[in-house]
Each structure stands twice: as structure tokens, then as C-alpha cells.
Amino acid sequence: MNLWTKIKKYPRIGLILLAFIAFIALGLPDGLLGVGWPSIRTGFSIPLDAIGMLLTASVIGYMTSSFLSGFLLSRIGVGNVLAGSCLLTGVTLIGYTVVPQWWMMVLFGVFAGFGAGAIDAGLNTYIAAHFGEGIMQWLHACWGIGITIGPIIMTVGLTRLNTWRFGYQVVGGFQIALAICFGLTLAMWSQNNAPSEDSTAEKRLTDYKTPMGETLRQPRAWLSVLLFFLYVGGEGGLGIWTYSLLTESRGVDQTLAGFFTGSYWLTFTIGRIAAGVVAKRIGINNLVLSGLAGALTGSALLIWNPFVMANVIAVGLIGVSIAPIFPAMMSGTSARVGDHDAANTIGMQMAAAGLGTAVIPTLMGVLARQISLETIPVFLLTVYAGLFSCYLLAVKLPKKLAMAVSA
Known part of the structure; x- marks a missing residue:
């Protein structure tokens, strides 16, 4: 066959x-x-x-x-x-x-x-x-x-x-x-x-034809969009500026810095493959929150910089930690915004991801030029702290709305 x-x-x-x-x-x-x-x-x-x-x-x-x-x-x-x-x-x-x-x-x-x-x-x-x-x-x-x-x-x-x-x-x-x-x-x-002809069958996300204007009026959809703007901005910023930070500001050997910066996406991929094995058992929220905890720890270590190899450890920790966050948040879209608006929200999230890729790394570069390359890990920590807070709010908001409707 x-x-x-x-x-x-x-x-x-x-x-x-x-x-x-x-x-x-x-x-x-x-x-x-x-x-x-x-x-x-x-x-x-x-x-x-x-x-x-x-x-x-x-x-x-x-x-x-x-x-x-x-x-x-x-x-x-x-x-x-x-x-x-x-x-x-x-x-x-x-x-x-x-x-x-x-x-x-x-x-x-x-x-x-x-x-x-x-x-x-x-x-x-x-x-x-x-x-x-x-x-x-x-x-x-x-x-x-x-x-x-x-x-x-x-x-x-x-x-x-x-x-x-x-x-x-x-x-x-x-x-x-x-x-x-x-x-x-x-x-x-x-x-x-x-779509199934059986009226009792559960509708899939792609079965809904919700007008975009209706989704745009949902605060929870915009909060979900913000999650992807922050996440992809942090992911891209780390990939773009790590080499400059390590070599130009901290004197790390160019070969060593280049190797770990170049293998960033490989580490990223390994993290996602591993997450695919345990995702169902751990659950979406636990994947995201544990990943953000690791990213915050790695960012703090990158700011502290107690010894040269700590930079490498920090970058590796952030890379492995954030790997499952994007797909986990994508899978959880319907839980955050509801099935009715999920397909439109996913498109908005992807648009926000494109914007975050351009805006946040650019802001990092402006601060690095105006102040110092050492502002990059501080900015990164701020992004992940904001993402952590927004995710907690995004998870709780649908529950609050559901309670308000039932009341």
C-alpha cells in the first residue's frame, strides 16, 4: 500500500x-x-x-x-x-x-x-x-x-x-x-x-459564520489578541537580540554566543515536541503557566548574570520554557472566547502575532541604542510578567462572564 x-x-x-x-x-x-x-x-x-x-x-x-x-x-x-x-x-x-x-x-x-x-x-x-x-x-x-x-x-x-x-x-x-x-x-x-446534518451534533469552530464586527465587540477577544502580541514579541526579541547582548555587552566568545543563539530554534523545537507528548496529561493552563514561570526565572537570571555561563543557561531555560506557550494558547482560544467567536479570534491572534514580531523587537533595539544593551533582559522580563498577568485575567474572564449570564 x-x-x-x-x-x-x-x-x-x-x-x-x-x-x-x-x-x-x-x-x-x-x-x-x-x-x-x-x-x-x-x-x-x-x-x-x-x-x-x-x-x-x-x-x-x-x-x-x-x-x-x-x-x-x-x-x-x-x-x-x-x-x-x-x-x-x-x-x-x-x-x-x-x-x-x-x-x-x-x-x-x-x-x-x-x-x-x-x-x-x-x-x-x-x-x-x-x-x-x-x-x-x-x-x-x-x-x-x-x-x-x-x-x-x-x-x-x-x-x-x-x-x-x-x-x-x-x-x-x-x-x-x-x-x-x-x-x-x-x-x-x-x-x-x-457541518454535520445532525442537529444534535456538536458544532466545530469552522462551522460558525460569526460576523467579524460581533467578535470585535468582545473584550475577551481583544484580551486574547494581547496575549499573542506579547508572546510573539518576546519570542522574537530574544532570538534577535541575544547574540548582540552576549557579545557586545557581556564579552561572551563569539563562537559560543553564535552557537547557542543559532541553536535557539532547535531548542525551541525540541521543547514543543516534548510538550506534545505531555500536553493532554498536563493541561493547557498548566503548560502556559509553568512555561511563563520558567521564562520569568530565565529572564531574571539573564539580568542577574552572576557568571558567563549563566547567560547560556538563562537563554536555554527561556527557550525551552516558552516553546509550548503559543500552541497551548492557540488550542485554548475557544475556552477563552467561546466557540462562537473562536475562528475570528484565531485570525485576530495571528495578526497580533505579526504585529508583535515587528513592534517589540524594534522597541528593544531603540532602548538598547538609547540606553544600553542591558535593557534587553529587563524589557524581556517586563513582557513575560505582563503576559503572565494577562493570561490569568483571560482565563478568569470567561468564567466571570458565564457566572454573570447564569445569574
Whole structure:
């Protein structure tokens, strides 16, 4: 029995496998830019900080499609969203390699972000609707695999072929192949996502067609959005600024600092794989709260800095601790906001994640330039303390609302 036959015979297994592959593909482009940027900016004769233009363009597209994902999923279905988004992303990434002007690459960045946001929000909504916390953890671990492999692909292109274009062509081609796979499995996505004709059957998140305006009026939805803004900002800020903090402010050996900074996403992935094994037994709230406790401890250790190796221990502790938080909070969306608003809220959360990726690391950089790099761990501790407080409020708020309604 070949793989395709198995997928058709066991559609749930096939869809999970395809979702995992899609999240690996989602992480691949994120791992290309950092390694390829020196060659890209040299080729286009642009300054070092021009990367901000491409990141901003991508975030605009990402936030737009994420925010609209609830509407798109309810109108055209999960399979169509995923197939179209993968095709758009693949064509755009290959487009990076053929445009003659920098502004054209920036423009393509909007469409790349739009495709990535739709894939991200669509799969998160689908997994939250149909599967448990463990699958959600493993889904996001696959993103970690992708962002770990991305730099390797780019390095091969730079060292063997002396071009950054190879990396984007390979990943773009993979995205197009994935779009074809989604297209071939449209019937399975539609069948597994179709509302039940049985009026007594429990509705799934993707069965609701709640108007976005109604969800926007829910305070608990906005509180849930804030959680993702803070979390992703802290995650990205740590990844971006750790190397500078260790080498420029604390005199850590560049090789040692580079090794642990570079393996940050690998540690992250291992943490999510482990969380997938224990998620159901531990529970979503315990995963999040214990992860935040570890992140606060690691941030405090990073501020204290009693000896050189404490930096490495602190970064590793934060990385392992925060790994399960994002997928756990995603799985718990319906518990925080209710099934009726969950699909729309997931899209809003993904939009907030894109915004947090841009805003919080940028604020860290401004403070580091104006004051000192030593403000970075203090800022990080503040972010995780705020996230801890907001999460406790988000968990308690639905219960208070339920008690008020019953009263």
C-alpha cells in the first residue's frame, strides 16, 4: 500500500501529515532571510537597515490575511484557502529571485506575507477545531523544523552556487508542490470540515459564520489578541537580540554566543515536541503557566548574570520554557472566547502575532541604542510578567462572564 493510498484510506492521518508538512514549509522562508541578507543587500546595492522595508511589507500582508482568515474559511473552506495561499507564497518566493529592482522585492513581500498569514491562521483554526493539544504542539514544532532547515538550504546555495536565489527557488518550488497536494485533497478537507446534518451534533469552530464586527465587540477577544502580541514579541526579541547582548555587552566568545543563539530554534523545537507528548496529561493552563514561570526565572537570571555561563543557561531555560506557550494558547482560544467567536479570534491572534514580531523587537533595539544593551533582559522580563498577568485575567474572564449570564 503506497502513501497516497494510505492517505485516502485514513484521511485524518493524511490531513495531519499534510498539515505538519505545511508548517515545515511555513518555517522555511523565515530561516532564509537572515543568512541570505548580506548577499541580497549587496546585489541590490541597498543599506543594511533596508531589511526593515521587507519585514514591514511582509507583516502588512500577514496581518491582513490573518485578520480575514475567519471570513475566508467560512466562505471558501479550509482546503481552498490552503491551496491558494501555498500557491501564492510559492510564486512570490520565486518572484524574489527574478525581479531587477529592490522595490519590486518589497512589493512581493506583501503577497508572501499574505499567503503565509492565511496558511498559519487556517491551519491553526483547523487543528484547534478537529484535534487536541498534543497535535497543536507538534504542528508548531514542525515550524521549528522548517526555520532550522531554512538557513541550511540558504547556506548550500551561497557556498556551492554562490547565489542567494537558490534558497528561495527551492522553498518556492516546495510551496507550489504543497499547493498541488492541497488541491488534490480538497475533497478530504471539505468532508472533514463539513457541518454535520445532525442537529444534535456538536458544532466545530469552522462551522460558525460569526460576523467579524460581533467578535470585535468582545473584550475577551481583544484580551486574547494581547496575549499573542506579547508572546510573539518576546519570542522574537530574544532570538534577535541575544547574540548582540552576549557579545557586545557581556564579552561572551563569539563562537559560543553564535552557537547557542543559532541553536535557539532547535531548542525551541525540541521543547514543543516534548510538550506534545505531555500536553493532554498536563493541561493547557498548566503548560502556559509553568512555561511563563520558567521564562520569568530565565529572564531574571539573564539580568542577574552572576557568571558567563549563566547567560547560556538563562537563554536555554527561556527557550525551552516558552516553546509550548503559543500552541497551548492557540488550542485554548475557544475556552477563552467561546466557540462562537473562536475562528475570528484565531485570525485576530495571528495578526497580533505579526504585529508583535515587528513592534517589540524594534522597541528593544531603540532602548538598547538609547540606553544600553542591558535593557534587553529587563524589557524581556517586563513582557513575560505582563503576559503572565494577562493570561490569568483571560482565563478568569470567561468564567466571570458565564457566572454573570447564569445569574
